[in-house]
Amino acid sequence: MMKRTLVILMGVLVGAGCTTKQGQASKKDKDITAQNPIFQNVFTADPAPFVANDTFYIYTGHDEQAQGIEGFLMKDWLLFSSTDMVNWEQHGAKLRATDFAWANGQAWAAHTEQKNGKYYWYVTVEHGTIPGKAIGVAVADHPTGPWKDAKGEALITNDMTKQTDIFWDDIDPAVFVDEDGSAYIYWGNTVLKWAKLKDNMIELDGPIQTIPVPEFTEAPWVFKRGAFYYLIYSARFPEEIDYAMSDSPEGPWEYKGNLNGALPNSPTHHVGVVEYKGNWYLVYHNGQLPTGGEFRRSVCIENLYFNEDGTIQPITRTTAGVSAIAN
Template identity: 55%
Template sequence: MKPYISPGNPVIRHKYTADPAAIVHEGTVYLYTGHDETPEGEYNYQMHDWCCFSSTDMVNWKEHPVPLRAADFEWVKQGAWASQVISRNGRFYWYVAVEHNTIPGKAIGVAVADRPEGPFEDARGSALVSNDMTPGESDKDDIDPSVIIDTDGQAYLFWGNGQCYYARLKENMTELDGPIRNIALPEFSEGTWIHERDGWYYLLYGYQFPEKVAYAMGRSIHGPWEFKGIVNELAGNCQTNSPAILGYKGATYFIYHNGGLPGGDSFRRSVCIDRLYFNTDGTIRRVIMTSEGTGPAREQ
């Protein structure tokens, strides 16, 4: 593991990182990211693995050995796009967006590990969701998974590009449990993140293109969803905008990416963290993106 001290945003500065997600396990934050490897002068996504960093103060980070690669899935052709990790029954499940090698289009896989830093391995030997399972016309329908375990213990998977989908997951977290449903959201692009707080459900997503982050909220995981507006504005010189929410030490954090490092752009992105605040009615205040970042996390 390599120690790394973040002086502000972006929080990881020695490589390009994107599409963040994070969990807290036994008092430690585990930050999971994609890894942009596109050479300067080229303008396409080149992503082959995912990264894991950990911290107990969100300033001093440790980089763990590469926990998961696209090549770890035998059925995957290429790509290591947006992902999310969640824990259940002492195991850690990593939902990832990839490109299928036999079914045309993008797909969602799931890997599993006994430790939050991995190593992870394919939990199924096949795609959890593939392009032939969804009705959209795009070959990019099935990307950007976000997963939640509801207050009653039922798990759900959200995902999509151009159209937002969701479905129940079985207790084993590796199979769908019922039909795939659509959610109508204004100018939905991609990049879902599902979150619950104080009886409110929040569905964040990439809005329009270039992407801002907008959100809808409701009292049930099944909706109805009420559109509430923008959370995060355009992220600098980066056309995509991938949100994550993390509660840690009594504070709430908004994790996203921009093109803020030297040489950065839409294909060489960098993960940032700023504070997220809620109004008394449960709505979200617009995020203020900063170069200073959050500073050390302390108990509130």
């Protein structure tokens, strides 16, 4: 049995294969809750939860900025997994911005989806030759990889979108695959854009369109529950989480209100939602670790609850996190 030791937060890189529970190295006491933030030995941001093979995965960004220095420093993406929501295996950096030869670094928010037996990791990077942010795609045969550039070039570049002239308006990809196999990608900053994807998941299948939701800032996320489609996004700045509902992934979307207010110590607010073993979860980040902040964020998780009419109950943020569930 491994000795239980506290992991001291010093911005240390995640070690592949390490298992943590409340920042401790142990795999017992399954009846406790996993405290927020979940991972306390590394800074994590922009979480993208994903369920496959009876396992809960969280793909995250990786804040590496030193305390007291301004600006985001993100070079790779990290991966964590659990089967009980308390004990987490840390897989380390499974994908890096340098894995895209056409990119020029900047590993911003990403999202993973599955189709046709393959796994696709959609990432935000800075393009090497086309000014502005861009969206690339990596592919793997397993959620943990190995991953490789699926296309050899960007899926979306800044010159493809003329709705704004912002350098960073093509960020935060979120992909949704419907029950009939239709796939969609949503993304953007200040303007929410979407397009259909071809069956190969690495080409657009039609024009880029926009979604007019109130006060959209960035970080969209789309999922389905029952007959309803849900669009969750960051609104205003400092960012809060608002949402809309529809009977189609193509809209129109009806605005429903606020889910999660502004965060302590982090003006950005990026969430993902999935169902796992009959429970719904909302994963987000804050800046609440002792040396955390705007550029040193940390992933948290809460239960998500729905009303009888399908609307979502506002999030109650906790430091306790969620309870363990049976393997």
